[in-house]
Amino acid sequence: MIDAKLITVMYVELLLFLILFPLIPALILTVLRNENLRAIVVTAGAGISALGSILLLAFSVGQNQLFFTVPAPDIALVMLVLEILIAGYLVIVSAKAKQFLVIGFVLLQLLLIGGAEYLGLEGHSKVPDLLTDEFSAIMAVIIGVIGGLICIYALGYMREYQEHHKDLPDNRPKFFAVLFLFLSAMFGVVFSNNLIWMYFFWEVTTLCSYLLIRYPETEEAINNAFRALLYNLIGGACFPIAIIYILVNGGSENLGIGSLIAAGPAIALIPASLIAIAGCAKSAQLPFSSWLVGAMVAPTPVSALLHSSTMVKAGVYAIARFAPVFDGQVLGMVIALIGGVTFLVTSCIAISQSNAKKVLAYSTIANLGLIVACAGVGTPEALWAAIFLIIFHAISKSLLFLSVGTVEHRIGSRDIEDMTGLAAPMPKVGLMMLIGIAGMFLAPFGMLISKWASIHAFSQALPPFGMILIVILAYGSAVTVFFWAKWMGKLLEVRKWEESIEFKISKAEWAALIPLTALTIIACFGIAPISTYLIEPFLVTMYGKISDLIPASNLMIMVLMLALIVVLPVLMMKILIPRRSLRRYMGGVTVKDGVMEGSLGMKREIALSNLYLEDLFPEAGLSKYGSVITIVLFCVLLLGLISGGVL
Amino acid sequence: MITILTAVAFLIFAPVIGVLVSGVDRIITARMQGRVGPPVLQPFLDIAKLFEKEKVGVWQAPAVLIFLHLAFMVVTGLIFFGGGDLLLAIFALTLSEVFLVLAAYSTRSPYAHVGAGRELIQLIAVEPVIIIAAVGFYMVTGSFAASDIMNYSGLPVILLPGIFISVVCILTFKLRKSPFDLSTSHHAHQELVKGVMTEFSGSTLGMVELAHLYETVILLGIIYLFFVGNPLLAILAIIVVYMLEILADNSTSRVKWLPALRGAWLITLILGGGNIIALSLL
Amino acid sequence: MVYLSKSPWILHYDASSCNGCDIEILACLTPRYDVERFGILNTGNPKHADILVITGGVNEQNRSVIQNLYDQMPNPKVVVGVGVCACTGGVFKECYNIAGGVGEILPVDVWVPGCAARPEQIIDGIVKALGILEQKRAEMSRAEAGA
Numbered sequence A: 001m002i003d004a005k006l007i008t009v010m011y012v013e014l015l016l017f018l019i020l021f022p023l024i025p026a027l028i029l030t031v032l033r034n035e036n037l038r039a040i041v042v043t044a045g046a047g048i049s050a051l052g053s054i055l056l057l058a059f060s061v062g063q064n065q066l067f068f069t070v071p072a073p074d075i076a077l078v079m080l081v082l083e084i085l086i087a088g089y090l091v092i093v094s095a096k097a098k099q100f101l102v103i104g105f106v107l108l109q110l111l112l113i114g115g116a117e118y119l120g121l122e123g124h125s126k127v128p129d130l131l132t133d134e135f136s137a138i139m140a141v142i143i144g145v146i147g148g149l150i151c152i153y154a155l156g157y158m159r160e161y162q163e164h165h166k167d168l169p170d171n172r173p174k175f176f177a178v179l180f181l182f183l184s185a186m187f188g189v190v191f192s193n194n195l196i197w198m199y200f201f202w203e204v205t206t207l208c209s210y211l212l213i214r215y216p217e218t219e220e221a222i223n224n225a226f227r228a229l230l231y232n233l234i235g236g237a238c239f240p241i242a243i244i245y246i247l248v249n250g251g252s253e254n255l256g257i258g259s260l261i262a263a264g265p266a267i268a269l270i271p272a273s274l275i276a277i278a279g280c281a282k283s284a285q286l287p288f289s290s291w292l293v294g295a296m297v298a299p300t301p302v303s304a305l306l307h308s309s310t311m312v313k314a315g316v317y318a319i320a321r322f323a324p325v326f327d328g329q330v331l332g333m334v335i336a337l338i339g340g341v342t343f344l345v346t347s348c349i350a351i352s353q354s355n356a357k358k359v360l361a362y363s364t365i366a367n368l369g370l371i372v373a374c375a376g377v378g379t380p381e382a383l384w385a386a387i388f389l390i391i392f393h394a395i396s397k398s399l400l401f402l403s404v405g406t407v408e409h410r411i412g413s414r415d416i417e418d419m420t421g422l423a424a425p426m427p428k429v430g431l432m433m434l435i436g437i438a439g440m441f442l443a444p445f446g447m448l449i450s451k452w453a454s455i456h457a458f459s460q461a462l463p464p465f466g467m468i469l470i471v472i473l474a475y476g477s478a479v480t481v482f483f484w485a486k487w488m489g490k491l492l493e494v495r496k497w498e499e500s501i502e503f504k505i506s507k508a509e510w511a512a513l514i515p516l517t518a519l520t521i522i523a524c525f526g527i528a529p530i531s532t533y534l535i536e537p538f539l540v541t542m543y544g545k546i547s548d549l550i551p552a553s554n555l556m557i558m559v560l561m562l563a564l565i566v567v568l569p570v571l572m573m574k575i576l577i578p579r580r581s582l583r584r585y586m587g588g589v590t591v592k593d594g595v596m597e598g599s600l601g602m603k604r605e606i607a608l609s610n611l612y613l614e615d616l617f618p619e620a621g622l623s624k625y626g627s628v629i630t631i632v633l634f635c636v637l638l639l640g641l642i643s644g645g646v647l
Numbered sequence B: 001m002i003t004i005l006t007a008v009a010f011l012i013f014a015p016v017i018g019v020l021v022s023g024v025d026r027i028i029t030a031r032m033q034g035r036v037g038p039p040v041l042q043p044f045l046d047i048a049k050l051f052e053k054e055k056v057g058v059w060q061a062p063a064v065l066i067f068l069h070l071a072f073m074v075v076t077g078l079i080f081f082g083g084g085d086l087l088l089a090i091f092a093l094t095l096s097e098v099f100l101v102l103a104a105y106s107t108r109s110p111y112a113h114v115g116a117g118r119e120l121i122q123l124i125a126v127e128p129v130i131i132i133a134a135v136g137f138y139m140v141t142g143s144f145a146a147s148d149i150m151n152y153s154g155l156p157v158i159l160l161p162g163i164f165i166s167v168v169c170i171l172t173f174k175l176r177k178s179p180f181d182l183s184t185s186h187h188a189h190q191e192l193v194k195g196v197m198t199e200f201s202g203s204t205l206g207m208v209e210l211a212h213l214y215e216t217v218i219l220l221g222i223i224y225l226f227f228v229g230n231p232l233l234a235i236l237a238i239i240v241v242y243m244l245e246i247l248a249d250n251s252t253s254r255v256k257w258l259p260a261l262r263g264a265w266l267i268t269l270i271l272g273g274g275n276i277i278a279l280s281l282l
Numbered sequence C: 001m002v003y004l005s006k007s008p009w010i011l012h013y014d015a016s017s018c019n020g021c022d023i024e025i026l027a028c029l030t031p032r033y034d035v036e037r038f039g040i041l042n043t044g045n046p047k048h049a050d051i052l053v054i055t056g057g058v059n060e061q062n063r064s065v066i067q068n069l070y071d072q073m074p075n076p077k078v079v080v081g082v083g084v085c086a087c088t089g090g091v092f093k094e095c096y097n098i099a100g101g102v103g104e105i106l107p108v109d110v111w112v113p114g115c116a117a118r119p120e121q122i123i124d125g126i127v128k129a130l131g132i133l134e135q136k137r138a139e140m141s142r143a144e145a146g147a
């Protein structure tokens, strides 16, 4: 038996280790130009972070929420200096690019946070700096394991990327350094209890995102990088306002997440809503969403890591943290509606896209919207759904991004139309992509279970908002089925069996793709234990008592269904498969399979294109309407905040 | 216990009921057209024949996917009649439909491709109504479990009139009946031959037909739930609704997919969505 | 196990008929004759069909089409030639583009002569074909059992 004190010490050391450790590979990688050495450092760094986060998760089981104060009183000052340095850097680069709006917001934020620090300096040490519980540990595992896998994948991907883009400067040392810096900052965000700490790490992730989007250094990339920066800064400005509000109204003891939530909605609602606005910007909710779509110019590992599985999750993490505050509040419902509208509108837009990365981007925004909706509703059941959505979305989406990245380098296109019959030349990657897509929307997989839980949760939410959310969800999930299923169909439209072109895929890419595929499936089998050992204890800490969530028998049925999908084809294959192969029916004018003879003896191969329904779901029009609706909702939210949360 | 029995009964009797319903359907259709029509058991004979035929196909995948389509249609029914969660049953149904669509895509036939696209459009036209209906039942009976809803003693339709009308409308999509037989139909249409089914033959087609029988029974089961408190009335309602479907099938011509989708969504939004929002405010 | 002959699905192909025979085939579907009584359906898709009904003689253009359609039908299957044209080329026999009856390229099981063939005759021909179909099925299942 290790005594409790020792565990606490190990715990806090592990937290600090996770935050600080990635900085070591980051520093080494900045100076390292040798490719083999870089591979070793990245793999080791990613591996250690992953192991550390898993260890943390193991620790957190059966533990209560723990708070720690880091015994270093000057650290606040260090952070302030770093923040000023970051701001200075951003001002310089934006001045060079003539992005004056960005400069304005950088300075505004600096002013605000400076004011907050000034107000809060004396009370700083009153709140513990770090916290950890099951939720943080889950986030940490997502960052450590999935983030680590993506870093390893990036080794192989970036080598080819540079080969494909000979005209671009080879900045890979900086690239990998920023990736690890980002991991460190992400660990910081999810372990912060002190809001000033959280804000600091938050801003570092914004900086990393900016640097990585800009990586290709094309004009488009630079513009999009600044757009991402601007939108995140606009949202980010709400963060210090929340801090100032707390300091002015509640006193500095409420500066910690734990104490703020404990203080109840009367005090916490306004700062929580302000942070939720920052979270909405970070999670690319409408009307901010265009930055995330623009961010897709970055190399695919960046999109996978920052813009789908981790950084954008920081936004929803912050909102979900405060979910108990939003429980039963109209303001929470307004936030939920913003998420809901985003979910519906961006799902619709995804139908009209044929660029695979754009489909993934829009579906990411949509799913983040759903998480925001759950977090805004704020009941225990909704939070359960939100956390599961975070987990499963991180896994499946990163798998999808990475497999799209791999396919892109093999076939030279990221257009879904060019992936017709991909299951033949790339059977393994094709299968992985199919599993990833299935993971996003089909029944026995995780995302769907979470959606199901959210319907349950919404049906008990504050009327009539809950019902409005359900209507939104009903339409949104139908639309989701459409664009995923047609993509799956496209992969299966096999012309004939061809030579596999998979042998060219690097080991590093396989090393990430295979574990992620395995995770997609294993996580579904693991829903019940994850729920009982991690999420339910967390919910009990947050809410005290919880009513029964999704009954275990239903989860069992889900697991059985998953087993059926795996087992049935294998069992029945022998009986089912055709004994004789026939040509496709094409009105009898087939010359050879798939080729038809037209008038005047002209021979044509059939070409099939999917439905994109651009007229029904136009990208520009939908985002315009979506933005208008969400802006109105944001105005309602702000009005509510200004009038003191009386709404 | 009772629910397990119903589930087993579903497994065995659903095809029987399905055959009878569809056989009677064909006879009534024939009578409406002034014909005599086939024997009642004709749907059974058709399916049995299909299993006698040679196993041919374009490649291996479609047959396997179709088997999964059938398997999950059965799972849907087992969950539904076994008293499981209504939403779970709906998701299993969607899964089953997606397998059908994937099978159609995987044949890479131009006709099946067009059919699969339209099948997906039908799917998104129908999905919102069913989810909203499930939530409606929850609001009336306080439970998502089919077993609890089946024990409800009142008539949910009284509180859910809007949802009931929307469900009746989308039933036409699901039963593949005119004017919404867009993706395939019981009669071959020139421009897309048999749509999604074009490349399926022999036992593969047989499995599709069998799955459709199960689906029909599940759909009629949903209609039943609206009148659950009074079984006699419920059966009467099913008969009336089905007659209406046959009448619509024979007296309308197909519409294009766009008006079909718009119409379905509008009806769902106004009647279905309006219904549950109003109910939540009560 | 006699389901096959209880549910024969037909694929009707107009090779180069004058449309006379086609109209008669369609007449079989009308209330007066109503072949659905016997479970007969007109499928319009070789993958679903058991009986290939061809009207008119074979011409050079559709030689490959007829062969294709026949090949795309799953076994067991039978071919019925309807009308004099389908049997021999009929009045078009001497045309520059006509190769002759369907027998030129396919193993026809039942001939239904007549110009045009009457619906009663056509139905009779198809019923005859059912017997042959059943025979072929029995052979097929025997071969399968043996293999």
Ligand code: SF4
Binding pocket: C016, C017, C018, C019, C020, C021, C022, C055, C056, C082, C083, C084, C085, C086, C090, C091, C114, C115, C116, C117
């Ligand atoms: S047999 Fe007579 S009716 Fe039939 S296609 Fe030939 S010419 Fe026309």
